[in-house]
Structure formats: structure tokens, C-alpha cells
Amino acid sequence: MKKSFLKPIFSAIAVLFFLSSCKSSNEEPKSIQEETVGQQEQITDVLPSWNDTKNKQAIIDYVNAVTKEGGAEFIPIKDRVAVFDNDGTLWSEQPAYFQLLFAIDQVKKMAKDHPEWEGKQPYQAVIDGDMTSLSKQGMKAIVTLIMTTHAGMSTDDFEEEVVNWIATAKHPKTEQPYNQMIFQPMLELLEFLRANGFKTYIVSGGGIDFMRAWAVDAYGIPEDQIVGSVIKTQFEMTDEGPRLVRLPELDFIDDKEGKPVGIQHFIGKKPVFAAGNSDGDLQMLQWTASSDYKNFELYIHHTDSVREWSYDRGSHIGGFDKGWDEAVNKGWTIVDMAKDWSIIYPFEK
Secondary structure, eight states: OHHHHHHHHHHHHHHHHHHHHOOOTTOOOOOHHHHHHHHHHHHHOOOTTBOSSHHHHHHHHHHHHHTSTTOTTOOOGGGOEEEEOOBTTTBOOOSSOHHHHHHHHHHHHHGGGOGGGTTOTTHHHHHHTOHHHHHHTHHHHHHHHHHHHHTTOBHHHHHHHHHHHHHHOBOTTTOOBGGGOBOHHHHHHHHHHHHTTOEEEEEEEEEHHHHHTTHHHHHOOOGGGEEEEEEEEEEEEETTEEEEEEEEEEEEOOSTTHHHHHIIIIIOSOOSEEEEOSGGGHHHHHHHHTOSSOOEEEEEEOBOTTTSOBOOTTOSSSOOSHHHHHHHHHTOEEEEHHHHBSOSSGGGO
16 A cells, blocks of 8 residues: 555656756756856856956956965965055045034034134034035044044043944935945955955044944954044043043044055055045055055046045045046056946945
């Protein structure tokens, strides 16, 4: 009884197996080689949010060349240092630097208690809501506002302020949290470099403590690999225990000529890969280009007025003038956001 019951089941399975293994006359079977190539294409699409352009291929070719053991252009892992600007390179910077928007919110909360700010820049620009004037005052204005609004605050309290702002504030155009205004293609580039033995650093004009409060989670870059502008702090022993207190005094601006200085001070190695988006990053890319190793200089060109913004020469934020000329003359890679990137932000996926 048992055998007669199972026999028709086995016969049905055999027929189904035979039918599923047959190809229709209109479908040519793939060779093993073709299937392997298809699998390799899926595996090697390391920058999926990048369109298949020469710039994407240039990045991949560079990484392949410098990581090939025994190759003429091989770079030892200890020397694979990659540096990235933040504002306009890893996240957006319009309609104003995001740290400036954070500082503006802080000034507005405190202005009623500080009548001495009236008529004095950069405070008057904040009070008047004059973003154009404020942005033209540059990174020094941002640092001044941060120093003033957070003088006497402990580093722990300042970090808490930043974390709370990042968690609640929304971008005026996209209405997304600011830590979602990061560039998905650049996240992939960071990961691709790290997967190939590169150590990735942020080297930004923004405040180092401001970035360390949120950038670790956003980019996967640890605090000790974040370089930025610094205000002075001092150690105090209180009844609650030791603390570091922020002082209203600038220690270091990590912008323009300051970027190579910051790299040497905080990193101690000349980079072999550098990415920026403005004239403020030019000296960092020049420093990288002087490496004895094969090096790669990359500029992000903001060309997408629909999905992001379009600006370059003459912009009061992210001005790209001298850097553009040098990039063209020296054959550096200029990423066209509109053409090279299939998406801009993670929330577009």
C-alpha cells in the first residue's frame, strides 16, 4: 500500500522537474561564462548611486591601481589617507551652511538678553534675517556666533545642544532632518574606500565639536578622524567633577590654507585622496596632489537645480572659481551632480 501511494507522487515530481529544466524555443540558454559575468557586474557595482560615467570609472580605476599588490602604483595601507570636506561635499550647504543655521537658532533664543548685539555684526544680520550678508561673512562669522552663544558651556552640554537640534530641526526646502541632507553617492564612496584599506577623514571649516556630535552616525567616521575649526577650551574641577569649558576665543580655523595645517596637526600624514567642492578646499587638494604616491583629487560641482542646487563661480556659499580653473588645468576629477549621480539623498532611495 505504501509503495502504490508514493509512486504517483514521485512520477509527478519527475515530470515537473523535466518541464522546469526545458527552455522554450525562443529563449537561448546562457552560457556559464555569461552567468558569471552577470554575477560579477552585480558584485562590482560598488557605487550604485553613481551613473556609469567616466568619473565613476576613474574612481574605481584609481582604487584598483593603488591597492594591487605588487603593482607599480601600490600604496601601503598605512598611507591610504583620504580626506573629505563636509559642507557641500558630504552634505548640502544651501541656503546657508547648516552650522550657521544652528547658530542662528541659538542667537534668536538669546537675543532678548543681549541688547549689546544690536548694530554689531554678525549678530545684527541674524536679528534682521539678512542671510545674504551673514553668509558673505564666511566661516569666521559662524565661529563667532558659536563662540558667543556657547561661551561658558561645557563640551558635554554643547554636544547635547547639537544632538537635540539635529533631531528636531528641519531643512527649509526639503523639510528633512539635516542629517538626512547627506549625499548618498558620497556615502558609497566612503564605504568603497574603507573597504579597500583607506582611512577616511573629514577635514572641514565647520566646528569640530559640532560635527563630532552627529557625523559619526551619518558617515561612519569616528570622532578622532574628524578635523575642523576649534575654539579654546579649559579644564575645570567642579563639585560635580571635572569638565571642559568652551571659551569665547578662537583657537584654529580649518579652512583654505588652514586645511593642510590641520591635516598635518591632526592626521600627521599627507593624503592620497581628497574631495572638496569649493575654493575653500583648494589648498587641501593642492597638498594632496603633492604626494609622492599616485593621488586623486575630486571636486563636487553643484549642477542640479532641481534635486539640489546649481552654483559655482561667484556664489557667496561654496564659491567655485580658482578651484575650478586649477581642476581643469591639472586634470582633476570634477563630478557633475546632475549627470554623475542617479540620486542625491538617502531618502530618495
